Amino acid sequence: MSSNTLIEAKNLTKEYIRGRKEVVVAVNDVDLEIPRGKLIMVTGPSGSGKSTLLNVLSGLDKPTEGKIIFSDEDISGWEEERLSKFRQENIGFIFQNWELIRTLTALENIESPLYPLKIKSKEIRTRAISLLKQVGLWDKVDNYPDELSGGEQQRIGIARALVGKPKIIFADEPTGNLDVDNAGSVMRLLKSFTKRDTAILVVSHNEELKKYSDKAFRMSNGRFI
Amino acid sequence: MGQLKLLTKSIVFSTRSRRRFFTFVAVFAILSGATIILINYFDGFSRQELLDQRGIVLKASAFGTPSPLSLFEAESNSPVGIGINDGQTLAGASKVIFYKYVDFGSTLRIFSMNPSYPWAFSDLKPSNLAKGHFPYSTHQVLVSEDITMTLADAEGGNQIYTKPGLGTLFTLGTAITDPFELKISGIFKKPAVAEADSREWIFLTEKAFTTLIDESHLDFTENEIYIHSITVIAGGDVFLGGTYTEVDRLAAELRPLSQGGSANFNEPLFTPKSEKNELRNMMFLSLIFGLFGTFVVSTLYSYLITRFRRREVAVLKAMGYSKWSVRIVVLSEILVVAITGFAFGLLGIQAFLYLTRSSAYVFNIVFSSTALLSFLAVVLSSVPGFILITTRILGVRPIEIFRQK
C-alpha cells in the first residue's frame, strides 16, 4: 500500500441472495486502490455491480468477503454507529437524484451535514457560502431545491458533499439525470476539487465521462475487466 | 452543543413544509381536542365522583330554623371537642371546606362556595345545575331558578328581574362601600330545603364572599356568618385504596358531632363502600381506554411523519448523522406539530365551551387541570409510539431506502 493510497480494497466480494436460493455475486473478488486527490471512474453496463461496489466501499453496505482498508484500518467489520461517525468525518456522497432536502434552502442544504457537529453556526455559514460561490450559485442562496434546475441541484449536492472536508467523495451516477452540457459542467466541477487532495469515485454507465477521470475501470459481471 | 443546534435548526425547518405542517397540526388538534373533551368529562366526572367517594358532608342541623349554626359556634363549640376550623386539615383529611352564608337584607341569602370543589356543597350537584357553569372567578355568581330580585342596575336605579338569564349583570345594592359587579354564570334548580326558605339564594366564590363581608356596611360578626355545611375530604389514594379506610375512620370520628340533644350537625353523609368500588373500576377502565386511544392515534401519526421523511432520513444517515441526531430531527417536527396542534385543539374547545356555555365542570379550560392532564396524556402516550416508530425506521439501512424508488 503506497503512502498515497487512501482506500485499498482487497478481494472484495458482495453476494446477494435473490428469491429463495439463487446467489447473485454482484461484486466478485475485486482489488482496488484509490489514491488521494484523484478522480477515479468505474463504468460498466447496467447490473454489472457498480453501485454495489460503491456502497460497500463507502461503508453503506457490508461486503460478504474481503477487506476495505482506510488509513490503515479495516472498516469492513465495523458496526453502524461507528461507520456513521466515520462517514461524517471522511466521506461525502453525491446521489443520482441529488436527494436535497426540500424544506431547506440551497445554503441550508449545504450546511446540513455539519449541524450535529460541534462547529459554530457562524463557521458553518462561512464554509457553506464559500462553497456556494465555488459551485457558481451564489445568486441562488435562498432558493429551495424545487426552484432550481437539475444541474443547479446537483451542484448544490456537490457543495453539500464537500462541506465536511471529506477525504473522498462517492458519486453514483451523478450525471444520470442531466443533459450533456450539465453533465460536462458537473464533471468539470468535480474534477476541480481533486486539486485539494479530495479523492472522488464516480460510478456511471456512461463511458463518455471517462475523459474527465484520472483513471477508469470497467466492470462486467462483478469484476474489473 | 451540536445536538442543541440541530434541535433549534430542525424546529425552524419543520414548519417549512406548509402543507404537511398544517395537515398534521389539524390532525393533532382534532386528536387533542377529542382527548381534552374526554378528559374534561372524566376529570369533571371523576372529581365529582371522587369527591363523592372521599367527601364526608356534615350538614348543620339547625339550618333553616330560627337559630342557625354560626361560624363562631362551629369553630369553638364543637360538642365532643373536635375543633374543626375553616381551611384546617384534620388528621387523615386532605381538605376541610366550610360552606358559609349570610343573610343579606331580608330577601337574599348569599352563600360561599369553593370554586375548586363546587359540588362538595351537598345541595349543589352538577345535576342540579340547569344552565351554565359554576362560578370560578370573583365576578361570577350562581343564582337559583326563577329568582326574583330587586337589584340595583348599573346606573344605580332599581330594576326587577323576574327571570334573569345567563350573563345578566348586576351590583349588590347600596349596602356595600364599593359595589362590585356580578355576572350570572349559572342557574341551578332550587333544592327542597331552599324551597321552604323565603329568601333568594345566590352563590359566590369564597373570595368574592369574603370581599362582600369586608365591604359591607352591615358589619357581619362571626355570629352572623352561618354554616350551611362542612365537607371533609379524606386523604389517601382512591385507586390504591387508602382513602376508604380514611373515610370510615373520619366518619366514625365525626359522628359524635351529630349525637346528643343539642347536636349542631346531622349524621355525616358519605357514599357507601360497594358503590365506591364500582365507580373506581369504571374510572380506571375509562382511563386505560383514553390512554390507549391516544397511544394508537399518536403512533399512527409518528408513523406517517417518519414515512413522509423516509428518504430524508436515509440521506441524513448516509451523510453520517448518528441515530440520535436523526431522532432529534424527527422529534423536533413531532414536538412542534404536537404543541401547535394541542394549542389549536385547546383554543377550539375553549371557543366551543364559550359559545355553548355547556360544561358544568370546567369552563376556563385553558388554565385548568384538564388541559394539563390532556397534554400529559397526549405527550406521554405518544412517547412509546415515537420510540417504536423511530427505532424501526432507524434500523433500516439507507441503501435499502435508496433502492426503493
Ligand SMILES: Nc1ncnc2c1ncn2[C@@H]1O[C@H](COP(=O)(O)OP(=O)(O)OP(=O)(O)O)[C@@H](O)[C@H]1O
Ligand atoms: N438488494 C439486492 N438483492 C438482490 N440482488 C441485488 C440487490 N442489489 C443489487 N442486486 C443485484 O446485483 C447486481 C449488481 O447490481 P448493481 O445495482 O450494483 O448494478 P449497477 O452496475 O449499479 O447497475 P445500474 O447501472 O443499473 O445501476 C444486479 O444483478 C442486481 O440485480
Ligand SMILES: [Mg+2]
Ligand atoms: Mg447503479
